Amino acid sequence: xxxxxxxxxxxxxxxxxxxxxxxxxxxxxxxxxxxxxxxxxxxxxxxxxxxxxxxxxxxxxxxxxxxxxxxxxxxxxxxxxxxxxxxxxxxxxxxxxxxxxxxxxxxxxxxxxxxxxxxxxxxxxxxxxxxxxxxxxxxxxxxxxxxxxxxxxxxxxxxxxxxxxxxxxxxxxxxxxxxxxxxxxxxxxxxxxxxxxxxxxxxxxxxxxxxxxxxxxxxxxxxxxxxxxxxxxxxxxxxxxxxxxxxxxxxxxxxxxxxxxxxxxxxxxxxxxxxxxxxxxxxxxxxxxxxxxxxxxxxxxxxxxxxxxxxxxxxxxxxxxxxxxxxxxxxxxxxxxxxxxxxxxxxxxxxxxxxxxxxxxxxxxxxxxxxxxxxxxxxxxxxxxxxxxxxxxxxxxxxxxxxxxxxxxxxxxxxxxxxxxxxxxxxxxxxxxxxxxxxxxxxxxxxxxxxxxxxxxxxxxxxxxxxxxxxxxxxxxxxxxxxxxxxxxxxxxxxxxxxxxxxxxxxxxxxxxxxxxxxxxxxxxxxxxxxxxxxxxxxxxxxxxxxxxxxxxxxxxxxxxxxxxxxxxxxxxxxxxxxxxxxxxxxxxxxxxxxxxxxxxxxxxxxxxxxxxxxxxxxxxxxxxxxxxxxxxxxxxxxxxxxxx
Amino acid sequence: xxxxxxxxxxxxxxxxxxxxxxxxxxxxxxxxxxxxxxxxxxxxxxxxxxxxxxxxxxxxxxxxxxxxxxxxxxxxxxxxxxxxxxxxxxxxxxxxxxxxxxxxxxxxxxxxxxxxxxxxxxxxxxxxxxxxxxxxxxxxxxxxxxxxxxxxxxxxxxxxxxxxxxxxxxxxxxxxxxxxxxxxxxxxxxxxxxxxxxxxxxxxxxxxxxxxxxxxxxxxxxxxxxxxxxxxxxxxxxxxxxxxxxxxxxxxxxxxxxxxxxxxxxxxxxxxxxxxxxxxxxxxxxxxxxxxxxxxxxxxxxxxxxxxxxxxxxxxxxxxxxxxxxxxxxxxxxxxxxx
Numbered sequence: 001x002x003x004x005x006x007x008x009x010x011x012x013x014x015x016x017x018x019x020x021x022x023x024x025x026x027x028x029x030x031x032x033x034x035x036x037x038x039x040x041x042x043x044x045x046x047x048x049x050x051x052x053x054x055x056x057x058x059x060x061x062x063x064x065x066x067x068x069x070x071x072x073x074x075x076x077x078x079x080x081x082x083x084x085x086x087x088x089x090x091x092x093x094x095x096x097x098x099x100x101x102x103x104x105x106x107x108x109x110x111x112x113x114x115x116x117x118x119x120x121x122x123x124x125x126x127x128x129x130x131x132x133x134x135x136x137x138x139x140x141x142x143x144x145x146x147x148x149x150x151x152x153x154x155x156x157x158x159x160x161x162x163x164x165x166x167x168x169x170x171x172x173x174x175x176x177x178x179x180x181x182x183x184x185x186x187x188x189x190x191x192x193x194x195x196x197x198x199x200x201x202x203x204x205x206x207x208x209x210x211x212x213x214x215x216x217x218x219x220x221x222x223x224x225x226x227x228x229x230x231x232x233x234x235x236x237x238x239x240x241x242x243x244x245x246x247x248x249x250x251x252x253x254x255x256x257x258x259x260x261x262x263x264x265x266x267x268x269x270x271x272x273x274x275x276x277x278x279x280x281x282x283x284x285x286x287x288x289x290x291x292x293x294x295x296x297x298x299x300x301x302x303x304x305x306x307x308x309x310x311x312x313x314x315x316x317x318x319x320x321x322x323x324x325x326x327x328x329x330x331x332x333x334x335x336x337x338x339x340x341x342x343x344x345x346x347x348x349x350x351x352x353x354x355x356x357x358x359x360x361x362x363x364x365x366x367x368x369x370x371x372x373x374x375x376x377x378x379x380x381x382x383x384x385x386x387x388x389x390x391x392x393x394x395x396x397x398x399x400x401x402x403x404x405x406x407x408x409x410x411x412x413x414x415x416x417x418x419x420x421x422x423x424x425x426x427x428x429x430x431x432x433x434x435x436x437x438x439x440x441x442x443x444x445x446x447x448x449x450x451x452x453x454x455x456x457x458x459x460x461x462x463x464x465x466x467x468x469x470x471x472x473x474x475x476x477x478x479x480x481x482x483x484x485x486x487x488x489x490x491x492x493x494x495x496x497x498x499x500x501x502x503x504x505x506x507x508x509x510x511x512x513x514x515x516x517x518x519x520x521x522x523x524x525x526x527x528x529x530x531x532x533x534x535x536x537x538x539x540x541x542x543x544x545x546x547x548x549x550x551x552x553x554x555x556x557x558x559x560x561x562x563x564x565x566x567x568x569x570x571x572x573x574x575x576x577x578x579x580x581x582x583x584x585x586x587x588x589x590x591x592x593x594x595x596x597x598x599x600x601x602x603x604x605x606x607x608x609x610x611x612x613x614x615x616x617x618x619x620x621x622x623x624x625x626x627x628x629x630x631x632x633x634x635x636x637x638x639x640x641x642x643x644x645x
Numbered sequence: 646x647x648x649x650x651x652x653x654x655x656x657x658x659x660x661x662x663x664x665x666x667x668x669x670x671x672x673x674x675x676x677x678x679x680x681x682x683x684x685x686x687x688x689x690x691x692x693x694x695x696x697x698x699x700x701x702x703x704x705x706x707x708x709x710x711x712x713x714x715x716x717x718x719x720x721x722x723x724x725x726x727x728x729x730x731x732x733x734x735x736x737x738x739x740x741x742x743x744x745x746x747x748x749x750x751x752x753x754x755x756x757x758x759x760x761x762x763x764x765x766x767x768x769x770x771x772x773x774x775x776x777x778x779x780x781x782x783x784x785x786x787x788x789x790x791x792x793x794x795x796x797x798x799x800x801x802x803x804x805x806x807x808x809x810x811x812x813x814x815x816x817x818x819x820x821x822x823x824x825x826x827x828x829x830x831x832x833x834x835x836x837x838x839x840x841x842x843x844x845x846x847x848x849x850x851x852x853x854x855x856x857x858x859x860x861x862x863x864x865x866x867x868x869x870x871x872x873x874x875x876x877x878x879x880x881x882x883x884x885x886x887x888x889x890x891x892x893x894x895x896x897x898x899x900x901x902x903x904x905x906x907x908x909x910x911x912x913x914x915x916x917x918x919x920x921x922x923x924x925x926x927x928x929x930x931x932x933x934x935x936x937x938x939x940x941x942x943x944x945x946x947x948x949x950x951x952x953x954x955x956x957x958x959x960x961x962x963x964x965x966x967x968x969x970x971x972x973x974x975x976x977x978x979x980x981x982x983x984x
Contacts, residue, residue: 081859155856162816252834294721297731324830325837339746350738354731356706382692389753391681394827395670398854464668464823466854469862519717549720
């Protein structure tokens with residue numbers, strides 16, 4: 001173990017010191033095109049996740065605009081049913097699987113979690129990079145399908161038997177199934193990386209009781225992903241077997257069960273909503289604390305609420321299936337469970353109000369988006385209470401009322417916090433401030449447009465307009481409201497254009513941000529912006545929940561980590577005591593190559609079951625390359641040896 | 646083809662616009678929809694009050710403490726008194742939340758019971774079977790020759806409970822008439838039952854509510870609620886076999902029907918056409934609309950539909966029938982004679 005001199009945490013990292021240069025050399029990622037594919041650093045992979053997901057958000061938005069254009073008048077001939085069904089299926093699938101989860105869970109999580117933990121890299125960095133490439137593979141398969149007129153047209157939920165072999169010939173539903181496999185393997189990989197990082201790479205002193213709320217939420221979501229994603233992979237896998245090798249899991253004519261699919265799908269599908277919403281709530285908790293300039297009120301109730309949401313989220317799935325005619329007693333159980341989830345969500349809302357009430361609100365741009373979140377998500381949450389009631393749900397289920405509800409929940413719960421988070425961490429990611437004036441224009445245009453479009457949809461639902469209809473008759477009197485709803489798209493589009501201009505402009509000419517432009521408490525604000533390749537000059541220790549607000553100037557740092565190899569610190573999962581040192585595996589091309597071979601096998605099995613035996617050897621070969629032993633084994637800590645000075 | 650299109654356009658223009666109240670979940674015409682409407686409004690007002698309180702709290706909290714400052718202000722010191730007060734506030738809000746949720750749960754369960762419970766021993770029973778993209782309606786009877794079969798138009802007596810048995814021939818559909826009651830999925834491989842009762846005579850509109858493929862948008866139906874006498878009379882008419890064609894044109898029409906693709910899918914009782922793939926046409930002229938509420942039942946619309954259904958409902962199971970103009974006219978005349 002290297003001899004370490006005591007160093008103070010408030011040493012400014014100018015990137016000039018000898019140590020900084022040595023660390024930069026050790027931790028730097030290879031350059032060039034080849035290097036790009038070898039990169040395994042979490043900040044780079046995190047930003048790639050976010051940028052890719054945002055591109056698919058824009059593409060999904062184009063599809064949404066097409067839907068609104070088609071419905072602008074009765075008997076519109078802009079799109080026929082074949083194209084329209086592809087468009088709304090692609091819109092839903094893109095927004096959920098290619099945007100919301102990769103952005104809110106994978107992108108933000110991969111970028112911010114190691115920084116907040118005080119770690120030099122994410123755990124299992126190669127698995128993390130592999131997950132990114134696999135996600136891109138799934139996205140390309142789905143959109144490649146649409147561009148070759150084999151876009152899935154069975155809805156983002158792909159209910160059987162409509163998606164089965166008898167009613168969906170061709171490969172459209174297979175493409176949907178395999179896109180699920182791609183994106184869910186990717187989400188599972190990242191969930192393992194994040195949960196491990198949070199449990200084993202926290203800075204010494206960051207006990208579970210001192211963990212930032214955002215890390216709590218990421219931990220809960222990671223565990224939810226690990227339990228929820230297998231259900232949908234089983235559903236899509238069995239569907240693929242039905243279609244490809246002629247099994248009859250979902251074929252009622254041969255004793256298969258169509259409701260089995262719905263149970264499997266929604267056992268994933270409802271936790272998915274919380275997988276999308278909890279990251280938003282985590283961002284809001286972080287920002288409310290930062291911009292009310294006081295410690296968040298109710299740390300423990302909020303954490304308990306987050307954990308409770310993770311649990312209850314798994315016991316409400318049947319409220320998507322009330323109309324299937326299940327027995328009334330079991331329906332009442334799921335009504336009660338669905339109502340119960342209001343309690344933890346309400347707790348978080350009340351704690352945010354209390355924090356604002358006894359704080360000192362600085363209404364900077366990210367906080368404006370948080371206030372927008374409060375308004376929008378509150379409406380979505382309250383209409384959700386109505387939907388939990390079986391009789392009301394039986395009326396509004398599968399109408400535009402539900403469409404309005406879940407756009408309020410998802411855009412409110414994910415998109416508004418996402419923009420809040422982007423404006424908040426933009427300085428950390430790029431080193432420059434985003435323009436606040438353009439950001440306000442973006443906010444107001446988007447907020448107004450959103451409410452015009454989606455508030456109107458409630459009324460269309462009450463007037464009986466079902467979802468997923470490609471057109472409607474003039475005698476239904478739905479045109480006026482549809483025109484109003486579609487007009488909101490203009491404002492939202494304008495808002496997004498302002499955002500894009502802002503990003504491209506601010507990246508080049510925005511004001512220099514410095515380490516910590518908002519005066520937030522998180523460890524991610526202790527290093528320069530953007531973070532150096534080694535993240536922390538000295539792996540920090542913490543003595544409270546809000547490190548940068550509470551830690552004394554002579555807060556100790558971790559010493560004894562080598563600077564000539566990529567050594568990381570592994571701590572105890574409960575009290576974050578240093579346990580041993582491990583070596584980060586470093587950049588490698590194998591994750592990319594493995595993703596290629598796995599993708600080939602997945603894509604092949606859209607067409608033939610032989611893709612599994614033929615595709616397996618290359619996968620195994622690349623995995624052998626990936627797992628080839630190298631480096632040293634972890635160094636355990638000797639009894640009585642101190643790593644913290 | 647242009648002639649067909651103008652025929653369709655002309656007949657569409659004649660179609661009576663649907664009264665917006667005939668397809669609206671807040672214009673109940675049945676006790677079930679009435680109970681749900683009541684539950685809807687009471688929940689709505691409770692939640693509206695919650696909304697006003699919450700927004701008020703956010704506005705008050707933000708406005709009260711708002712400070713204009715560009716640079717991050719120092720962190721407020723820990724204030725035990727404020728934390729204690731906040732604790733009471735959050736606790737009280739939570740207590741109110743739990744009570745409110747409990748009230749909503751009880752109201753919801755009570756309404757659910759009211760909607761589901763059957764109150765009469767002598768209901769009318771209807772079997773509804775979903776097809777891509779139309780509704781097969783039968784009024785089952787122990788005697789086979791007393792069983793009425795029709796499509797897309799459901800006649801029910803006013804003030805009498807109606808028990809609906811559901812099933813599906815292909816994919817999942819969902820039966821929904823917003824003025825009457827909530828929806829019920831028609832699942833292949835499952836049969837289930839629910840009931841409704843209509844108190845006001847009238848024609849109510851309904852539509853498939855579960856995405857079922859290409860023509861999900863054109864899978865409507867109507868419920869005609871009429872007096873008990875009118876219902877009985879209608880049922881007696883429907884039990885008869887098809888009326889014999891009387892003019893030379895309708896005789897020729899039947900000839901065309903029975904010698905072309907029509908008889909591969911449709912039934913006209915009293916003739917050789919007996920397939921159950923498509924709707925039963927024995928009394929097709931007695932219906933107001935055709936093609937699952939897509940077109941009015943006029944000569945022009947019928948002609949357009951028979952010749953090229955794919956133009957009107959792209960993807961529909963019915964194939965085009967390029968008949969000679971005389972044959973087409975004859976078959977349409979025949980169909981219009983099937984009262």
